[in-house]
Amino acid sequence: MKKYVVLLFVLFLVSCNNSKKQSVFNLLKEWNSREIQFPNHLVFTIQGRDTVDFRIEDKYKIITYVDSIGCTSCNLKFAGWKNFMHVVDSLRPDSVQFLFVFFPKKVTEIYQSLLLDRFKYPVCIDKEDSLNKLNNFPHNMAFQTFLLNKNNKVMAIGNPILNPKIKELYMKIIQGEEIVQANEDNLMTNVSIDTRSLFFGNFNWEKEQRAIFTLKNIGNRPLVIDAISTSCGCIKVEYNKEPVHPGSSITLYVAYKAEHPEHLNKTITVYCNTKASPLLLKIVGNAE
Template identity: 60%
Template sequence: MKHFYLLLILFCFFSCKENKKNNIIQLIQEWKNKEILFPNHLVFTVLGEDTVNFSFSNTQYRVLSYMDSIGCTSCKLQLSQWKNFISEVDSLTGPKTAFVFYFSPKNVDELHYIIRREAFKYPVCFDMNDSLNKLNHFPADIDFQTFLLDKNNEVIAIGNPIRNPKIKELYMKILLGRETVSKNEITILETEVSLNNTSLPLGNFSWEKEQKVVFTMKNTGNNTLVIDAVATSCGCTKVEYDKEPVRPGGSVDLHVSYKAEHPEHFNKTITVYCNAKVSPLLLKIMGNAE
């Protein structure tokens, strides 16, 4: 029954086309209870410099996060949010949960720089041969390259708690011993929303100049609109908004700011998790920081 609830909860967290839903269900079924295999003789370091004797064999749970070499490293890591999540878990569960980071970067110098810049003082394995992935064949989707494991390294839940607040909620339920929930607990009063834009081009501008745009969400349904969280695909994109519930007929502005770290052509995604029937909502900004 427990595994049924985990599958049901995860299914409820993704509102998407039928084919994608089926793919997610198949993926969850494939990884449920699967044992993760770890390579021998890999080294963990802190801040990319000091080697540490890191072991998680005596912990009850392990949160395993893998990062491949595809795409923007800084966008994928979001280390500041990981620090907040680790601190929250440690304060609530104590030492029974370990966080295990395996990174297979295309540019190790860039990864060293990001880790030092973010003062990320947790053990990290630089898996240059991608040994962990070769043993386990992880999903290609970054949203499913993070796993919650039990003491036998078997998968209890799959999903990135940094990129999806509902996955974070699920992880916390499990870690706190409340992984089976009643149907009433997952009943959500949904509403409908409309957006003035879903994609905003910022054009060409100096990479040193911060850019700001506004997306407006209007509650066009019959129930109160509640935004659970807003996630960005990169730390260079920030979003501010009024966190008060929005009554039917009302609206809320999402103030998005983008500050490039270097010249680049960019296409960034803002994901809005809320009680809209079409949640999560995907917004995009794009342009050329010269």
């Protein structure tokens, strides 16, 4: 089990400073093989109707917890989960049980999102936050998703929708593949970024805002972007998927459309073959 956690630590935190690495290493060590406890009164349903038995012991479980902090659409990422679950089901049908636990600010927002996205997977609306209180989950949203074995013990921790490396790790464990830490130093390159933060200022919340980030490959190997994730579904990013040759640049075209007036402070995370990966970019402003 230890090798899974160590691999996750290496892949997920290569860009952290030493103090943060130690903090996260301690977190992963704490949760390694820890059993997730489920309150007896928890009820999982599909679209509020069909009750699901979450105590089945002959499957893997992937459980994700979403608290009440932040905007609902930013935290849920239903589209990403549906794509991931489709892949898992196509490779290992009936081998993995997905469970979603929400501690929402507004229950109506959760139900509206479930209906709009036609989300037909087991969901628990935990109004008392009882699951979190029993297990004391990490505060960082990136560490509120767990891959469990049939005894509900943690095999890996991390959100596969936010990080493609974690998704890859989960799939390897589920399919019974050997987890080997590869030495990828010879494939790494370096990048320079024109700016890491763009300020939109004050703008009409009903009007779409656009931004451009430019990444230049200043290393000796092709730059490959594995994936880009955003902290909110209100952000779209377009870019050329081809490798970027040394000395060349790639442009990320970012579009933001507010759902309502808000202070804008959103993150765009770029996963690529650099030692500084993931690269964090920000757009900031006031949607009025």
